[in-house]
Amino acid sequence: MEDGLRVENSEGVVNSEGVANNENAKDSEGVANANLENTFDENILDELDSSPILCEVLGDALPKCRLFHVKLCKEGLIRGLVGPRDMCILWERHILNSAAAVPFIEKIVVNSKQKRIADVGSGGGFPGLVIAACLPDVNITLIEPMERRVVWLEECVSLMDLKNVTIFHGRSDEVISQVKEHKIQPFDAVTCRAVAPMTKLAGWTIPLLRKHGSLVALKGKSAQAEIEKASKMIRKAGGVNPRVVEAPVARGLQSTTVVIVDKA
Template sequence: MATTDPLAAGLQALGQSLPDDRRERLLAYRDELARWGRVHNLTSVLDPERMVPVHLLDSLALAPLLRGERIADIGSGGGLPGLPLAIADPDLGVTLVEPRTKRALFLEHIVRTLGLGNVIVERARVEDLPPSATFDTLVTRAFGSLAEFGAAAGHLAAPGGCLLAAKGRDPAREIEALGPDWMVEVVPLVVPGVDAQRHAVRMVRRGEPAGAGMDDQETTG
């Protein structure tokens, strides 16, 4: 039977299913993001209905591409995509890396308010994190170009780990700029309720285990 709940319907379209309490937490986060966003410029999309596909579902579309359970959201801003991913899967250990004070305060507020024991906030630049702070997947929606992301965060990928960047149109030019040090996988995404093109780019430093689907999709630097 078709559901009239946009979040539940979107999750179903993504092939994901969440219990009621996790969906309620996602919507509570959405509401807080809209409330704080009006004051602190956390997001340009403030309509709660539009925030479901543009923020929640767009973030959760990345879930199948994560490696491991130690996840870092680089340049987290208002918590995207890290907070939706952490709420949807409590087994993930998610670190939100955000240097801007007001945004970090919002993230800390969400962690406290929703009781997210699997999330920590690092009020720091990713470049300033110690090399010992390694992660299985470093993910971002808005850090910069792929080359900038790789240069800033690549040293924090654990052996066998990857970098995962959400992009709009196919970022072929950004991939060309990466040079020979990275292998990449470009995955087209279909996000329910989002008409714009969406892609995910998974990056593995050459010499590391590439993972399924990446053997013949190398950068052309």
């Protein structure tokens, strides 16, 4: 495996065989993916492909993110990671949206020696892979239970040459157990995007944090209502000061709604 990449199974043990055998996942997607592949137009252009905004937002991470973008264009739809309507707005909807979390992470880890964050429910790599590309000095653990998505993440980490990424094949509660049993250190920050409502997310993320660490969750316009509904769950999980922040992405682009929750 590539340096910096470690794929673990649901027991938290390094899987020496990796996750290269993905036949079951491929079979389960069946004929539907074959039909999508036949209709995919490789000539579809992203609206921001040649925009200076990409360099302004992503900086030195742009070359790695371009590799990610190309792979998403070629395989994201047929592998069920993005929708058909996303294909011409992948930069804005997924990559730049994910990059909006970067300033928050930078602020959280600035005084940390370990600089460790976890991305829960990494799926297609949002926001985890984008953060990893933008912050090469931060160690990122991608937590993903679905094997076919772990395979995708492994491929992307190798393609993007991300040395600061570990992939955990399992659920967040398994990692929480390891934190509680002092098998691993808690994280400075936890990120997630489009995983679950805050009523569930609180218990899946906040226990992963060190004292005074923070959850950075990329959410939709219902974020304020979500944290109000989840106030008891947030407190039970050890969270304090939940708030909603509108994070600017770039001029002319829609801001990203972010929920921040601190660990008491």
